Amino acid sequence: MAGNLVARSIHDLTAGAWFGGSLMGAIGLNGATAEAKDPAERTRLSSLGWKKWAPFQAAAFGAHFLSGLAIMWENKGRMAKQDGVTRLTVYKSIVTLAGAAVTLYAGLQGAKVEKLASEGAKGATEPKPEASEELRSAQQQLKILQWAIPVFAGWVIVLGAKHGEMQRPKNVFKGLAR
Numbered sequence: 001m002a003g004n005l006v007a008r009s010i011h012d013l014t015a016g017a018w019f020g021g022s023l024m025g026a027i028g029l030n031g032a033t034a035e036a037k038d039p040a041e042r043t044r045l046s047s048l049g050w051k052k053w054a055p056f057q058a059a060a061f062g063a064h065f066l067s068g069l070a071i072m073w074e075n076k077g078r079m080a081k082q083d084g085v086t087r088l089t090v091y092k093s094i095v096t097l098a099g100a101a102v103t104l105y106a107g108l109q110g111a112k113v114e115k116l117a118s119e120g121a122k123g124a125t126e127p128k129p130e131a132s133e134e135l136r137s138a139q140q141q142l143k144i145l146q147w148a149i150p151v152f153a154g155w156v157i158v159l160g161a162k163h164g165e166m167q168r169p170k171n172v173f174k175g176l177a178r
Contacts, residue, residue: 004070004071004074004075007067007070007071007074008067008071008164010063010064010067011064011067011068011071011160012157012160014060014061014063014064014067015064015153015156015157015160016157017056017057017060018057018060018061018064018099018103018149018153018156019150019153019154019156019157021053021056021057021060022103022146022149022150022153023150025049025050025053025146026146026147026149026150029046029049029050029124030046030123030124030125030146033045033046033049033123033124034122034123034124034126038120039120039121039122039128040117040118040119040120042120042121042122042123042124043113043114043116043117043119043120043121043124043139044114044117044118046113046123046124047110047111047113047114047117047124050107050110051110051114054107057103061100061103064096068093068096072089078167082166084166085163085166088159088162088163088166089163091159092156092159092160092163095152095155095156095159096152096156098152099149099152099153099155099156102145102148102149102152103149103152105141105145106141106142106145106146106149109138109141109142109145110138110142112134112135112138113135113138113139113142116131116132116134116135116138119131119132119135121135121139124139124142125139125140125142125143125146126139126143127139127140
């Protein structure tokens with residue numbers, strides 16, 4: 001039981017880091033760098049900030065994945081017997097993997113923006129009218145992705161809460177009875 005509490009805590013905290021880090025980056029970092037006086041600094045500073053966050057994000061994803069496996073291992077009996085647990089676990093895994101893929105893709109687009117930072121921009125995700133097509137495309141995609149990422153992360157948190165509710169004794173009993 002103590003192992004489950006540790007794994008569950010790590011799992012929840014890393015999902016929270018994903019959600020909070022992505023939302024802070026979209027609002028705080030990208031918003032603040034849009035205020036830089038030099039248009040080339042806007043994308044450069046935003047890229048630097050995201051680059052500093054990336055190792056922590058990667059570590060959080062790794063810990064989230066490993067703690068998720070530990071939780072599944074500890075709950076394998078419930079998954080086999082309690083109605084809905086396996087279905088929710090598969091659904092949450094798909095949402096998590098899709099969100100991780102979106103996050104990785106955003107990082108690749110961010111690397112393109114960093115490479116082209118010298119072109120300058122209106123903001124981290126707002127190209128100047130004379131921007132190259134490569135920079136414009138990457139920034140337009142990031143403008144959407146910066147909001148999609150916290151949606152996926154929040155969705156994972158909500159599904160984790162649903163998993164927690166399924167562990168309440170009355171819900172376990174109902175699920176086992178089905």
